Amino acid sequence: MPDPHQKELVQRIVKNMLDIQLLRILQANPLWGYMIKKKIETNFKIKLRHGALYPTLNSLERKGFLKSQKQTHEGRARKIYTITNAGKEYLQSYYNIIKDQLENKDLQ
Amino acid sequence: MPDPHQKELVQRIVKNMLDIQLLRILQANPLWGYMIKKKIETNFKIKLRHGALYPTLNSLERKGFLKSQKQTHEGRARKIYTITNAGKEYLQSYYNIIKDQLENKDLQ
DNA sequence: TACAATATGTCCTTTATTGGACATATCTTA
DNA sequence: TAAGATATGTCCAATAAAGGACATATTGTA
Structure with missing residues (x-):
């Protein structure tokens, strides 16, 4: 049986x-967005609204953390996102931050 | 010069x-609450409203993650919070979860 | 030909959160 | 004695976020 708190916490973190x-x-x-949605839903076993995903992707691009290029694959228009150096930073x-939290579990 | 994103991210995580x-x-x-507030403000170098802190402490106690006992120290009434086993879990x-994120940085 | 899947977007009403104020009480210091 | 620090709480109006619908287009399948 898996951790009963894990699903709730994963949901909070992803949100x-x-x-x-x-x-x-x-x-x-x-x-591209649609594939990212599928990936999050299978990886984290949670639902992700595309109405929340696409604005977030656009916002990350405006901040310079992602760049996109439009592609057409089998008649479908896809917007492929790539992480930038700023995004990696x-x-x-x-x-x-989370490394520090793990190394210093008890906040003195 | 410290990481320019760190302060913003720490603020988001604490919030x-x-x-x-x-x-x-x-x-x-x-x-007790007042001391926790001071600790967060000095540790993370951010402001924490007591109007946000006390309801969160009470909520954690209702969930069984904390237990409290009232003390009087030099005339001041303090509510000392202790973590429970459920809280530790x-x-x-x-x-x-964050350990997993660090060990599996690139989400395949 | 209708339905499901792929693909990306916006909009709007409802719900949740925020910051700041209100409230009260004691102790210490100027 | 007034102001600042310690200590814990609530309340509410303003803001932010969420869920779900609306919108459009193509492809594959029953």
């Missing part, structure tokens, strides 16, 4: 830190 | 995961 999770996915591979800042 | 940060602090030592679930 509040959606941009970070998107950067994590795109640091592995450039992808932002993600690394997040990793630094 | 969205305030309960987790409270459990982290109380896992180290039982403390919840915090450990959080650590498990």
Whole structure:
């Protein structure tokens, strides 16, 4: 039996830190929104509204953390997102913080 | 020069995961609200409204993650919070998730 | 030909959160 | 004695976020 709190916590983290999770996915591979949605839903076993995803992707692009290029694949127009160096730096800042939390579990 | 994103990210994490940060602090030592506020403000170098802190502490107690006992110290009434086993388990679930994020940085 | 899947977007009403104020009480210091 | 620090709480109007619908287009399948 898995951890009873885990699902609730994962849901909170993905909801509040959606941009970070998107950067994590795109640091592995450039992808388009629809595929990112599928990936989050299968990986985290949660629902993700596309009405929340697409504005977040556009916002990350406006901030310079992602860049996009339009492609047409089998008649379907896809917007492929790639992480930028600024995006990688932002993600690394997040990793630094949670690394610190793990190394210093009891906040003195 | 420190990381320019760090302050913004720390603020987001403390805001969205305030309960987790409270459990982290109380896992180290039982403390009262006012002292917790000071600790968060000096540790994270951010402001924390007591109007946000006290309801969160009460909520954690209702969930069984904290227990409290009233003390009077030099005429001041303090409500000392101690983390429960359930609280420790919840915090450990959080650590498990961020540990996984660090070990699996690129979400495949 | 209708329905499901792929693909990306916006809009709007409802719900949740925020910041700041209101409230009360004691102790210490100027 | 007034102001600042310690200590804990609530309340509410303004703001932000969420869920779900609306919108459009193509492809594949029953």
